[in-house]
Amino acid sequence: MSRHVAIVTDSTAYLPQRTMDRHGITAVPLTVVLGDHAYEEGTEISARSLAQALQKRTSVTTSRPSPAVFAETYRKLAAQGATGIVSLHLSAEFSGTHEAATLAARDAPVPVRVVDTGMVAMALGFCAMAAAETAEADGSIDEAVSAAEKRAAATATYFYVDTLDYLRRGGRIGATQALLGSALAVKPLLQLDSGRIELLEKVRTASKAIARLEEIVARRAGAGPVDLAVHHLAAPERATTLAARLRDRVPGLVDLHVSEVGAVIGAHTGPGLLGAVISPR
Known part of the structure; x- marks a missing residue:
């Protein structure tokens, strides 16, 4: 070395x-386990395969x-x-x-x-x-x-999911929060706070939630030098659109990474995930 x-x-x-x-x-x-088969993340299973398995309600678990x-x-x-x-x-x-x-x-x-x-x-x-x-x-x-x-x-993470059900099933968000979102038929915006996923806001429609995500990210990025990442699962158009808008709105942008999440995170968020990471330099 x-x-x-x-x-x-x-x-x-x-x-x-x-x-x-x-x-x-x-x-x-x-490791991601689909049904009876275990796969190493990043080498043996694609995000597309995971999304298809989740949509078919195949049993999906993860392990360290x-x-x-x-x-x-x-x-x-x-x-x-x-x-x-x-x-x-x-x-x-x-x-x-x-x-x-x-x-x-x-x-x-x-x-x-x-x-x-x-x-x-x-x-x-x-x-x-x-x-x-x-x-x-x-x-x-x-x-x-x-x-x-x-x-x-200094880094902040915000994300949108179509449903809280996957996070609830994986134990990553409380049942009360998940049920509240389902009962009110709202679209959740979440944040990573002290290593935990917390419900940030509840918005009525997917389009409004994604627009609100953009506003939050642009404001948090500020005017200083900052790196951004936009993540998605089975939602490339959403990610491309958000990334393009952030390029226009963040004056201090240094690097912008756009990528689909892997199977471990995708298993707990479900298809439709759209997330953003703000990391000041």
């Missing part, structure tokens, strides 16, 4: 492969990587020359991934700092990129962790 501190994240960061290659970031895959998978990842990086590792993962409120990484770190051949970023999707991806850029500048393991934590503290 060209640097001493290696950066590890997990497949829910949804970083483009070219970005991971450029920064030397390693992503450990979570095992500590053994993390242990092997840490050993390989140490063998490649890493003298320290920063392992950044999705919110511990969503998954046991952080716990599995922590267990593996105890016996790693080099020091490993495991961080619960409280983030997911490109909110996690931006944290991994911040840590990697610090490491590339010969930053220490503590400096790389600090860079990731600083980025996480």
